[in-house]
Amino acid sequence: MSVANIVVIGAGVVGTATGRGFRRHDHKVTFVDTDAAARHRAAELGFLAVEPEALDLMDVNAVFVTVSAPAGERGVDLTHLLDASRALGTALAHTTPDTFTVVVYRSTVPPGTTRKLVTVLEAASNGKAGVDFGVAYCPEYLRAGTAYEDFINPPLVSVGVVGGDELTGEIVCDLHRPFGRAVQFLGVEEAEFQKYVHNLFNAVKISFFNEMRGIASCLEIDDSDEVFRITAITAEGMWNPCYGIADLGPYGGAGLPNDAEAWLKEMERMGVRSALVEAARAVNVRLGGR
Incomplete structure (x- = not known):
């Protein structure tokens, strides 16, 4: 045209x-x-x-x-x-x-x-x-x-x-x-759905790091921004855009389920809420994980 x-x-x-x-x-x-x-x-x-x-x-x-x-x-x-x-x-x-x-x-x-x-x-x-x-x-x-x-x-x-x-x-x-x-x-519905997935992923990511920033303060971690900068390099979910999107069911292995459970128990002991990690674990359990 x-x-x-x-x-x-x-x-x-x-x-x-x-x-x-x-x-x-x-x-x-x-x-x-x-x-x-x-x-x-x-x-x-x-x-x-x-x-x-x-x-x-x-x-x-x-x-x-x-x-x-x-x-x-x-x-x-x-x-x-x-x-x-x-x-x-x-x-x-x-x-x-x-x-x-x-x-x-x-x-x-x-x-x-x-x-x-x-x-x-x-x-x-x-x-x-x-x-x-x-x-x-x-x-x-x-x-x-x-x-x-x-x-x-x-x-x-x-x-x-x-x-x-x-x-x-x-x-x-x-x-x-x-x-x-x-x-x-x-498809039309897929395109509409994709835009919500796009926006909501950004919302969840921002909220996760805001949650971690608040917890860092409770833990007396002074430089959480440097921690997050390094995490952007080390965490596969940050540097690999396809990480986690395949239909492979709940997260498993030895590390993720154990670390999520341990983190939540430690936060409970300290009287600190880690709501997004709680939500992630709840979804994983609902899908048959732990």
Whole structure:
């Protein structure tokens, strides 16, 4: 694809990085946002930014949906995604038959969400995904402080295409090809699940070292940062990215089960809680380990 016409729904951190990244390769990018301040920030960066009522998908190749999906009282709050999908469906209803627009969702959502959003698009547009328009889920791996740099230099691009239609896959691949990274196709639910695995692993790792830092203080260990730096070199789980991900059942051997049990007993004796190690051992026992 030479020059694409792209719409980005949501002018927050992810959306702005997405728009800037595609503009870097000379694509035309328009932002849509309900928030006037967000539209103003996009305009200051040189983008056309409009309200949802002004959304026009005529001759648009792809729409990247980057609105938030925050935690709600009963799970993920899909309000913004549902609103965006209704607006997109209405706009799709006004495109000509020769326009095939691909809707790409990027928000972090539970598996099965994208297919629910497809029903909203189809109802509002009176069209069919994979026939009249395409739908894909493409998780983002952006850090807040370096979102643009991460977008233009991704580790890889993961994509799940609803219905597996080839044209949608080709358009998504063409748009990401200039960034020089492999495109990994997954099932839609697998792609949604992978983003949660990605985020939650980072959360657990950070929490583990925070827990160890607190325990180091209880043990009067002065330089825990140096300990962690060395651990990044010695622990296979740190330097081997494939360590622990194979389906080999619970951890075993002589070392890990014994050391986890001994550590927890010692912490109990000292009156110190080691919650993540407790949780790791509980999972191992549930899987048949010790």
